[in-house]
Amino acid sequence: xxxxxxxxxxxxxxxxxxxxxxxxxxxxxxxxxLPIGYTIYLSLRRTKVSGLGLxxxxxxxxxxxxxxxxxxxxxxxxxxxxxxxxxxxxxVLVLMLGLALVFALMLDxxxxxxxRLTRISIFLPYAVPGVAATLMWGFLYLPxxxxxxxxxxxSAGLVTFSMANVAVWGGTGFNMLVLYxxxxxVPREYYEAARIxxxxxxxxxxxxxxxxxxxxxxxxxxFSVIATVQVFTEPTTLRPLTNTISSTWSPLMKVYRDAFxxxxxxxxxxxxxxxxxxxxxxxxxxxxxxxxxxxxxx
Amino acid sequence: MRGNRSAVAAVAILTTAxxxxxxxxxxxxxxxxxxxxxxxxxxxxxxxxxxxxxMDKIAAVWNQAHPxxxxxxxxxxxxxxxxxxxxxxxxxxxPPDLVQAEYQMLPSFVAADAVADLKAETAQAKSEFGxxxxxxxxxxxxxxxxxxxxxxxxxxxxxxDLFEKYGIEVPKTWDEYAEAARTVHKKDPKVFLxxxxxxxxxxxxxxSQQAGAQWWSISGDAWKVAVNDEATTKVASYxxxxxKEGVIDGMPYFTPEWNKALNDGKLLTWPSAVWGPGVLSSNxxxxxxxxxxxxxxxxxxxxxxxxxxxxxxxxxxxxSPNKAAAAQFATWLNTDPQALGLLIKExxxxxxxxxxxxxxxxxxxxxxxxxxxxxxxxxxxxTARGFTFGPNVNVTYNAxxxxxxxxxxxxSxxxxxxxxxxxxxxxxxxxxxxxxxx
Numbered sequence: 202x203x204x205x206x207x208x209x210x211x212x213x214x215x216x217x218x219x220x221x222x223x224x225x226x227x228x229x230x231x232x233x234x235l236p237i238g239y240t241i242y243l244s245l246r247r248t249k250v251s252g253l254g255l256x257x258x259x260x261x262x263x264x265x266x267x268x269x270x271x272x273x274x275x276x277x278x279x280x281x282x283x284x285x286x287x288x289x290x291x292x293v294l295v296l297m298l299g300l301a302l303v304f305a306l307m308l309d310x311x312x313x314x315x316x317r318l319t320r321i322s323i324f325l326p327y328a329v330p331g332v333a334a335t336l337m338w339g340f341l342y343l344p345x346x347x348x349x350x351x352x353x354x355x356s357a358g359l360v361t362f363s364m365a366n367v368a369v370w371g372g373t374g375f376n377m378l379v380l381y382x383x384x385x386x387v388p389r390e391y392y393e394a395a396r397i398x399x400x401x402x403x404x405x406x407x408x409x410x411x412x413x414x415x416x417x418x419x420x421x422x423x424f425s426v427i428a429t430v431q432v433f434t435e436p437t438t439l440r441p442l443t444n445t446i447s448s449t450w451s452p453l454m455k456v457y458r459d460a461f462x463x464x465x466x467x468x469x470x471x472x473x474x475x476x477x478x479x480x481x482x483x484x485x486x487x488x489x490x491x492x493x494x495x496x497x498x499x
Numbered sequence: 500m501r502g503n504r505s506a507v508a509a510v511a512i513l514t515t516a517x518x519x520x521x522x523x524x525x526x527x528x529x530x531x532x533x534x535x536x537x538x539x540x541x542x543x544x545x546x547x548x549x550x551x552x553x554m555d556k557i558a559a560v561w562n563q564a565h566p567x568x569x570x571x572x573x574x575x576x577x578x579x580x581x582x583x584x585x586x587x588x589x590x591x592x593x594p595p596d597l598v599q600a601e602y603q604m605l606p607s608f609v610a611a612d613a614v615a616d617l618k619a620e621t622a623q624a625k626s627e628f629g630x631x632x633x634x635x636x637x638x639x640x641x642x643x644x645x646x647x648x649x650x651x652x653x654x655x656x657x658x659x660d661l662f663e664k665y666g667i668e669v670p671k672t673w674d675e676y677a678e679a680a681r682t683v684h685k686k687d688p689k690v691f692l693x694x695x696x697x698x699x700x701x702x703x704x705x706x707s708q709q710a711g712a713q714w715w716s717i718s719g720d721a722w723k724v725a726v727n728d729e730a731t732t733k734v735a736s737y738x739x740x741x742x743k744e745g746v747i748d749g750m751p752y753f754t755p756e757w758n759k760a761l762n763d764g765k766l767l768t769w770p771s772a773v774w775g776p777g778v779l780s781s782n783x784x785x786x787x788x789x790x791x792x793x794x795x796x797x798x799x800x801x802x803x804x805x806x807x808x809x810x811x812x813x814x815x816x817x818x819s820p821n822k823a824a825a826a827q828f829a830t831w832l833n834t835d836p837q838a839l840g841l842l843i844k845e846x847x848x849x850x851x852x853x854x855x856x857x858x859x860x861x862x863x864x865x866x867x868x869x870x871x872x873x874x875x876x877x878x879x880x881x882t883a884r885g886f887t888f889g890p891n892v893n894v895t896y897n898a899x900x901x902x903x904x905x906x907x908x909x910x911s912x913x914x915x916x917x918x919x920x921x922x923x924x925x926x927x928x929x930x931x932x933x934x935x936x937x
Contacts (some may be wrong), residue, residue: 216565252721253720254610255606255890256612257612258612260610261922345760346756356908439536442754444749444903444908448897462579463893463897466590
């Protein structure tokens with residue numbers, strides 16, 4: 202009598218986790234797997250035009266094999282775009298995360314006044330939408346309108362720095378907050394003990410706070426790497442203002458151009474898969490390298 | 500980080516495109532069936548994408564008089580984005596019934612099978628338009644892909660007062676224009692006679708048309724592409740020389756910087772199209788009453804040619820279930836005297852139809868100093884020569900922006916940039932499989 206009841210209960214318990222998972226899985230399938238699948242499908246096809254290409258039936262969609270991928274990988278402009286983004290990303294990562302760390306440590310130091318106000322004012326730029334922020338900086342960069350005088354902020358040599366500046370301005374506050382929140386969770390006794398041992402504020406920062414922050418720093422770095430690989434808003438918004446940003450300045454801009462300007466959805470799909478692959482390699486590669494530091498120690 | 504947000508946006512776009520594509524495929528038969536059965540029951544409902552200001556007011560006049568055909572206007576941003584949006588919607592299977600189509604984009608729409616042939620519905624309307632402008636909507640074929648709405652013959656806008664101040668005459672030839680550019684820049688290094696815009700391929704196409712360029716033509720069953728023909732190369736080299744010399748500025752049009760230069764009298768001319776008054780009055784309000792128009796400078800003294808920049812038509816989507824009703828509205832909008840009057844008054848449109856052009860009498864307020872503005876414009880418009888646009892103008896135009904961006908920034912050879920445009924255009928057509936003539 203007892204055993205079947207027990208069996209039924211076990212059976213029920215086996216189904217329940219899946220039931221709880223179902224909404225998430227359904228959403229994942231609908232909004233992630235399906236679009237990705239469709240993108241892969243598109244990336245394997247191309248338009249075939251016959252004759253003048255006018256009128257009905259002159260344009261058909263055919264299977265293209267890996268031709269779009271070959272074209273994407275073989276396109277020098279795409280790799281030139283990666284190089285530009287690499288330079289831009291290095292600037293943004295170092296400046297933004299460096300500033301975020303310095304600000305977080307300073308705010309966390311013992312006797313800072315107006316900490317809350319400072320924190321909000323550093324975080325505030327993050328609340329400004331990217332397009333608005335870039336437009337605002339764009340006005341500041343335009344020589345004849347700029348209150349900084351006639352400097353060539355948008356010239357070929359400086360435009361990368363000018364763009365990085367917008368990203369740093371907008372992103373520092375968010376990253377600072379992540380690090381700062383982590384710092385506030387550290388028991389104050391650690392610092393007290395260190396002070397009793399004769400450590401200065403600088404020693405505490407370097408030897409206690411930063412090591413504790415390592416997992417958070419890794420997290421913000423991964424976020425930032427993914428974001429810089431996807432840089433799109435800043436160059437696209439600044440492009441109409443200057444001659445120095447091409448329509449394929451960053452890899453994502455090339456995808457946008459292929460899909461919506463020159464109307465080749467298939468190439469755009471293939472290129473976006475290549476970009477997705479590279480961002481995966483970059484972010485997981487980074488995680489792998491720092492794995493022990495991040496998750497090995499506690 | 501901004502990137503996270505754009506990623507979200509990208510996913511959103513993808514999913515919308517996807518669901519649109521799915522629903523487009525799945526619902527096609529049912530929506531057709533619905534329209535067939537619904538037609539006698541209620542009024543036909545049409546959607547119309549346009550960027551003409553106050554078009555909703557004009558549609559309201561139509562709706563009042565035609566309770567059986569109700570048009571809803573959806574206001575769009577103009578330019579390349581509008582064309583891309585329409586092509587995407589057509590591909591996804593849910594385009595608007597009516598769309599405003601710039602002439603140079605029409606071949607792309609036709610090539611994508613996104614617009615309907617209105618030959619039967621527009622037989623009456625044909626006589627209302629000049630041959631040149633009608634050719635822009637037939638693409639040299641037997642079909643009619645849209646009803647012309649406005650046209651953009653080019654002319655020279657210049658600052659009357661400042662020409663006097665710097666002691667220069669209105670240039671009659673491009674040689675005189677170059678000379679004037681040198682004079683002005685010498686007298687005040689902060690002032691330029693004009694600027695070369697690497698962002699406005701339509702502007703450059705118009706100047707090339709004036710010089711006699713023919714970027715695309717159809718020979719037999721094949722396209723002939725000649726973006727780097729002699730006329731175009733001549734135009735490019737001319738401007739390249741002036742930019743290199745430093746007497747013509749290289750800032751793009753329609754930027755805040757350009758507006759400021761226009762407003763402050765730092766730019767003395769703008770070779771632009773008949774729709775220029777709208778731009779000048781909103782972007783350079785301070786200079787009201789100081790600008791005037793004259794014919795474009797000519798390549799050879801005694802010639803009289805102009806080109807077209809912009810202009811658009813009203814097209815009907817191939818997928819629209821109510822093509823006949825849509826064509827009826829498009830014809831009314833662009834040929835009926837009442838509609839033309841409204842287009843001029845409410846929409847600030849320079850109508851393509853002869854009847855419409857004749858309605859333009861009172862000079863724009865901004866040009867109160869030139870009471871015969873429209874008479875001049877009509878005379879200039881009669882000298883404009885256009886060309887047949889090809890099926891991948893968007894590729895050519897994008898190549899223009901990239902190639903000339905670089906050329907202007909580096910002050911390098913503009914003819915080479917024209918070569919890049921040609922190569923990019925041909926390569927794209929070859930890739931898709933178009934028949935090309937040598």
